[in-house]
Amino acid sequence: MSRDEGEGPVRRRQLLAGLAGTSAGVALGGPAAAHAPARPSLSGLEDLLLHRQPPAAIEADATLDSVSAAVRASRLDFSGCRYDRLARALPQRIALAEALRTNGRPEQAAPAVAELYNTATRLCIKLGEDGMAAVTADRALTAALDGGDVLAIAEAHRMVSSAWRRQGHYARATDVAVAAAEHLVGDRTADVTERLSVQGNLYATAAYTAAKQGDRHTAHALIAEARATAGRLGHDALLRGTAFGPNQVLLHQVSVSYLLGDAGQAIEQARRIDTGALPTAERRARYWVDVARAFDQWGKPDRCYRALLAAERAAPQEVRRDSVLTIATGLLRHDRALPDVRAFAHRVGAPT
Numbered sequence: 001m002s003r004d005e006g007e008g009p010v011r012r013r014q015l016l017a018g019l020a021g022t023s024a025g026v027a028l029g030g031p032a033a034a035h036a037p038a039r040p041s042l043s044g045l046e047d048l049l050l051h052r053q054p055p056a057a058i059e060a061d062a063t064l065d066s067v068s069a070a071v072r073a074s075r076l077d078f079s080g081c082r083y084d085r086l087a088r089a090l091p092q093r094i095a096l097a098e099a100l101r102t103n104g105r106p107e108q109a110a111p112a113v114a115e116l117y118n119t120a121t122r123l124c125i126k127l128g129e130d131g132m133a134a135v136t137a138d139r140a141l142t143a144a145l146d147g148g149d150v151l152a153i154a155e156a157h158r159m160v161s162s163a164w165r166r167q168g169h170y171a172r173a174t175d176v177a178v179a180a181a182e183h184l185v186g187d188r189t190a191d192v193t194e195r196l197s198v199q200g201n202l203y204a205t206a207a208y209t210a211a212k213q214g215d216r217h218t219a220h221a222l223i224a225e226a227r228a229t230a231g232r233l234g235h236d237a238l239l240r241g242t243a244f245g246p247n248q249v250l251l252h253q254v255s256v257s258y259l260l261g262d263a264g265q266a267i268e269q270a271r272r273i274d275t276g277a278l279p280t281a282e283r284r285a286r287y288w289v290d291v292a293r294a295f296d297q298w299g300k301p302d303r304c305y306r307a308l309l310a311a312e313r314a315a316p317q318e319v320r321r322d323s324v325l326t327i328a329t330g331l332l333r334h335d336r337a338l339p340d341v342r343a344f345a346h347r348v349g350a351p352t
Contacts, residue, residue: 039320039349040087042129045120048091049135062099067112070096074119075241079280081315083123090120101143110147114140114156115240121159128322130166137163151190154180154198155240158205170213177206178222197237197244200229204244204252211259219256226252238279247277254290263298270294285315289324296327301334305341312344325350 070093077086094116101109117140124133141156157180164173181202184195207222227249236245250273257266270291278284288311295304304327312319328345332352335341345352 040084040123040127040317042087042124042127042132044088044091045094045124045136046132048094049132049139062096062103064100064105064108067097067100067109071112071115071241074116078119078122079238079241079282081281081285081318083126083317086119086123087127090116090123094120101146107147110143111149111152114144114147114149114152117143118155118159119241121163125162125166126318126321130163133159133166134163150184150187151194151198151240154184154202155242158198158202161202161205161209165209165212170209170215173209174206174213174215174218174222177202177209181206181225193233193237194239196229196233197239197242200226200233200244200249201242203229204249208252208255208259211256214260216260219260223249223253223256236277236279243279243283247273248283251278251283251287251290254287254294258290258294258297261297263294266294267291267298281315282318285311285318287311288314289318289321292327293323296330301331301338305331305334305338305344308344312347316347319348324348 074086074090074093077083077089094113097109097113097116101113117136120136121133121140124130124136137156137159140159141153144152144156157176161173161177161180164170164176181199184190184199184202187195203222203226207219207226210222211219227246230244230246230249233245236243236247250269253269254266254273257263257269270287273287275284275287278287288307292304292307292311295301295307308319308324308327308331311324318324325348328341328348328350331338331341332345332350342352
């Protein structure tokens, strides 16, 4: 018996039990009943990027230790879906790293600058600020190239790819990610575990983009490359603030299947994911949002709603994304069958 055949019923029961438990918890007034925080403001980041208005002078505080701490804190804020805190803190953290780069430590500071701009790009994408994402992705790549760290350069290219995708340039976005992944194939300078993690994420990102374009053949070929890379890695790992491994590939497969219109297949793939092994709140919330999208596409509003409630319990700020708002708005027509759906829609910012 294959792994899928043996574990399918178990995963199915776990998935449905989790959904049922979440629904009951919310009905009884659990954590998800609270109002989600207001949408984070990126005004400070905008001032830094577009108007060259950094926070107050911080040159004296710019040390390798302080910049490393800023990078670690930003990783934790993003992975914990604390987008409000991250939005407030990023301008200061970026300015700190930039100050170190311009004051005699360019090679040491450049990878940190690149990662902070990468994090800013991911935050901008979460909040639907696609124009700013293009700016931060370019800043990340410039800093990474200055530092010469091959993995920082590759990850910056992944953010550039994501920015192109958000602008609707799918073929270009796919090419950027694939080229960056292929460039790493022959690299022997980086730690092999980190290299495989970055490379696999590039393939998975490219697969998602190809699926967004409706290119089924390319999407399947690229997710197969990501799966093979995860097989060489052998386990899920959280490296440089980004997760990759077999579970992460399955998570991307769910997205790819949904984008290609294969909602049933997306749910079957979701049932194979060990949600307890997903390393961060952001990944767990992303899982439930993808499950909700698939159930919505499949025409199953009750299960879609339960998945959205599970996402809210995992990370309240994650469900304030535009994609969730769109689903929640559609669910309002089922308000008689879905308890408290109007309250949920209000919490995520949908017009009720």
